[in-house]
Amino acid sequence: MSAGGLEYAAGAGGLISLSLTLFRGCVQGFEIIQLAAHAGSEADNFRCKLEVEQYRLMQWAERAGLEERPMERLNWTLIWDILKQMEALLLDTQTLKKKYRLDLVPVVDTTNALAPETSASAVAPPKTGFGKLLSKLRPDFPLASSRIIHESNGSIKKLKWAVFDRTKAANLVNDIVHFNNCLHSLLDNVNQDFVASALGSVLRDIISHSNATSELEVIKQLLSSSHVATPTALASAASLKQIRLALGLGPSDNPTEQSAQRAPPEGIKIKLIQLKPHLLLRESPRLPPNERELARYRSKPILIEWKFIDRAHEKELKIRVDQLAILLANTYDASFHSLHCIGYLPKDVSYQPDDENSVCYGLVFELPISASVPARIAPAIRPLSTLFANERKPSLNERRDIALALAETVLQLHTSGWLHKGIRSDNVLYIDIGDSKWEYSSAKGPFLAGYEYARPTTAHTEAMPAIPEHEMYHHPKRQGLTRANFRRSFDLFALGCVLLEVGLWSGLSEILQRVPLELTKQGHQSKASAIKPGRVDWVGLQSAKTKLLQNDDFEKRSDLAGIAFYAGKTFQDAISLCLYADDDDPLDEDIGVQKEIVDLLRNSRY
Numbered sequence: 001m002s003a004g005g006l007e008y009a010a011g012a013g014g015l016i017s018l019s020l021t022l023f024r025g026c027v028q029g030f031e032i033i034q035l036a037a038h039a040g041s042e043a044d045n046f047r048c049k050l051e052v053e054q055y056r057l058m059q060w061a062e063r064a065g066l067e068e069r070p071m072e073r074l075n076w077t078l079i080w081d082i083l084k085q086m087e088a089l090l091l092d093t094q095t096l097k098k099k100y101r102l103d104l105v106p107v108v109d110t111t112n113a114l115a116p117e118t119s120a121s122a123v124a125p126p127k128t129g130f131g132k133l134l135s136k137l138r139p140d141f142p143l144a145s146s147r148i149i150h151e152s153n154g155s156i157k158k159l160k161w162a163v164f165d166r167t168k169a170a171n172l173v174n175d176i177v178h179f180n181n182c183l184h185s186l187l188d189n190v191n192q193d194f195v196a197s198a199l200g201s202v203l204r205d206i207i208s209h210s211n212a213t214s215e216l217e218v219i220k221q222l223l224s225s226s227h228v229a230t231p232t233a234l235a236s237a238a239s240l241k242q243i244r245l246a247l248g249l250g251p252s253d254n255p256t257e258q259s260a261q262r263a264p265p266e267g268i269k270i271k272l273i274q275l276k277p278h279l280l281l282r283e284s285p286r287l288p289p290n291e292r293e294l295a296r297y298r299s300k301p302i303l304i305e306w307k308f309i310d311r312a313h314e315k316e317l318k319i320r321v322d323q324l325a326i327l328l329a330n331t332y333d334a335s336f337h338s339l340h341c342i343g344y345l346p347k348d349v350s351y352q353p354d355d356e357n358s359v360c361y362g363l364v365f366e367l368p369i370s371a372s373v374p375a376r377i378a379p380a381i382r383p384l385s386t387l388f389a390n391e392r393k394p395s396l397n398e399r400r401d402i403a404l405a406l407a408e409t410v411l412q413l414h415t416s417g418w419l420h421k422g423i424r425s426d427n428v429l430y431i432d433i434g435d436s437k438w439e440y441s442s443a444k445g446p447f448l449a450g451y452e453y454a455r456p457t458t459a460h461t462e463a464m465p466a467i468p469e470h471e472m473y474h475h476p477k478r479q480g481l482t483r484a485n486f487r488r489s490f491d492l493f494a495l496g497c498v499l500l501e502v503g504l505w506s507g508l509s510e511i512l513q514r515v516p517l518e519l520t521k522q523g524h525q526s527k528a529s530a531i532k533p534g535r536v537d538w539v540g541l542q543s544a545k546t547k548l549l550q551n552d553d554f555e556k557r558s559d560l561a562g563i564a565f566y567a568g569k570t571f572q573d574a575i576s577l578c579l580y581a582d583d584d585d586p587l588d589e590d591i592g593v594q595k596e597i598v599d600l601l602r603n604s605r606y
Contacts, residue, residue, distance in 0.1 A: 015076040016066070022083035023061055027148045029090025030054040034131070036104055036159050046169045048130035048218045052199070053176050055134065055141060056227075057086075059198050060183050063191040074186055086179045089172065093159075100172045103163035130206065130215050137205045184227055192227070200229035201595060207234065208415050208589045213242045233412065236333035240416035243330060246270055247323055249417075249456040272322050273329065273343030275364055280345065291452070294381060301369055301379050303339060304362045307452040311357055317462065321361045324451055327418060328363065335412050337405040339365035339429075339447050363451065368444050369433050377434050382443060384428035384498075388507050392439050399567060402428075402446050403499050403574065404601040409448045410495055411594040414488050417457050421464065421486055422450035423494035424473040425501050425508070457589070461486045472508050473497045489581045492593060496578025503567035503575065570604040 034047050034054075064079075065071050088095055096102040135142045184192055203219055210216055216238045223231040223238075247270070281296040291306045309317045321344060328341030345362035367379055384402075394402070406428065413420055427450030430443040437443055453464055464470075475493040477484040484490075501508050563572040574597050581593045 015080050016070045019076060019080045019083055020066055022080065022087045023057070023066055024148050025087040026057060026083060026090055027054065027145055029087060030057075031145060032159060033090065033104070043164055043169075044130075045214070045218050046164075046166075046173065048215065049173045049222060050176070051131050051134055052203075052222050053173070053180055054145070055138070055202065056180050056195070056199060057183070058141070058144060059195045060180070060187070063187055063195055064183075079183065079186060082179050082182050086176060089175060089179075096172070097163075100168040101163060101165040102169060102172065104159040106159060130210075130218065133206045133209050133215075134202065137209065138202055181227060193229070196227050196229040199227070200231075200234060203228065203234055204237065204415055204595065205591065207238050207241055208417070208591050210241065211245060213245050216242050216245075230335070232333050233335035233408075236331070236335060237412050237415040240327065240330060240412075240418070243270055243326060244417050244456055247326065249323070249458055270326055272326055275343040275345055277345065292381070292449070294379060297342070297364060299375065301367050302342070303365045303367060303381065303449075304345065305365070305449065305452055306360045306362050308358050308360045311359055314359055318361070320455060320459070320462065321363070323456070324454055325363060327454075328365070328451060331412075333412075335408050337409045337446060337448055338451075339367065339449065342366050365449075367431055367433075369431075373434055380432040382430040382432055382438055382445075383426040384430070384446065384501075385425040385507060387430070387438060388425075388501065388505055388510075390438060392441070393505060394441075396567060398441075399502050399505070400571065400601060400604055402502050403571065404598070405446050406448060406495060406498060407574070407594070407598045407601055410491055411591065411598050413454075414491070414591050414594050417589075419455055419457055419486055419488065420448070420451065420491050420494075421453040421455065422470075423448070423491055423498060424450070424470060425498050426450075426469075428498065455486075457488070469509070472512070488591070488594075492578045492581040492597075495597075496575050496581075499571070499575045499578060500563070503563045503571050505566070568604065570600050574600045 030050055030053075034050055036043075061067065064074060070076075093104050096104060184195060187195070203222070207216060207219060210219075220235050220238050222228075223235050228234070275297060279298050281299075282293070283295065284293075291308070293304050293306075295302055295304055307321060309321075325341055325344045328338065329343070331338050331340065342364050345364060369379060406423075410420065410423070427448065428445075429447045429449050430438055430445035431447070432438060432443050435442065453462055455462065471479060473494040475484075475490040478486070478490055497508055500511060504511060563575060577593055577597050577600070
């Protein structure tokens, strides 16, 4: 730049104007490279990473107010310098060739004439892969790119790869990531967090919708370099989704797509662990009535959850047991508030139930107990449902933490394409060991358990036993003669029921027993008075639950309006989102409500 140009740019307004021009040049450069002809899967992965970096750059520009109301307090001299270097990387084909061995040459037609430039309005969103998902989930992103190019010069060159070096391409991406990180570091903390959260949100949506292990692997690589919120949780969800696809549980019937789905994910071992019966020590040869028991394996304390299977469907459902064991063996990240599965017990050691038409398998979980705890000190399992009557009542902050842990786990499961199907308070566990007890506020937990009916979203549903206490947590569409197929919103409904219990610190049946009395005051019929003492009117409670869920009545009911008093308005809003979430498509992969619930609870202040 000439001396006169530098003098002109010395003012803040001039620097911002020049920065805007450079920003538009960067967007144009991103589009030129991404529209280049395909050069195999490596170039596809390269394009994925560039699309994410373009999204990050445009998010930064929005928060910096570059196009509308620029933040004058930002260091525009440094911003101009960073954008100038980034534009040179993206638009200078000689730099790409010399520094990165990436040779882009003009496209020519059959007459050896240069292909015409593409207008901004003609730049269509990608039709395949990562870019297609990004355009579908964030439709304003390609529209904004086209607008920026149009405001720049209205067209982009048609180029293709003549030489593509994978290693050098990775170096280019790393340099662009570096420049993007520098730009983001100039924002204040609030805006940095906003951009990181926005990127994390879009990557989570892409994980939920993606059905190719290669795309998911690219996302995991991006998480290690880009500034994004909750990177380890996203990487864990992506890994679980890869496992699901590698197990052949993707939605596609197309052989080509199935091949891409089932490609083994890098760095992940899919191994089914069948435990050795002779190393198992149980206190009783009889199955416990609640299908859950403590035992020891290799002298270490474990928890066994028994899964009963109809012999007529054993072959099919045994595969489901295998899949569950593999899934639960890979929930290492702290965002999965579940116990770690170490394998399963085959049916020949499961001490069969009295029903000769059933067999059962055992899912085995290790307990988070320190090796320093003496073996003579036995752990105790404390389901959440048993703690509501305990003398120690948790603080508002502790109740919020319980709710957040459960909501995070459901979000992770749904992101990776799994349904829980058994969310209720007796499947939320705390573990007492030694001096670590609930009464001392030091019990381990909460852990979401009860995965025996969990399944991938694309698999056929498995009938669950009709137990009135459990059906209280079921969505009304899951009750009656015409039950709808299980879907994500039904998990959310059950989660809402548990959050209602946590918020009021009372069991669901006790909460619902108050509803008929309220209905009676409003002139409705109630049979509660006709029920004998000591018995629960399950039919009446189901009716009360249906009334309870009427949208226009939720905040009017005296017992539910008390949620805001006992746990805060944010807690009440999270419960409302859970209870009223609904979708007509059981295969719908949208997780917007799940993210909103987690964000509400995570950002609440007490």
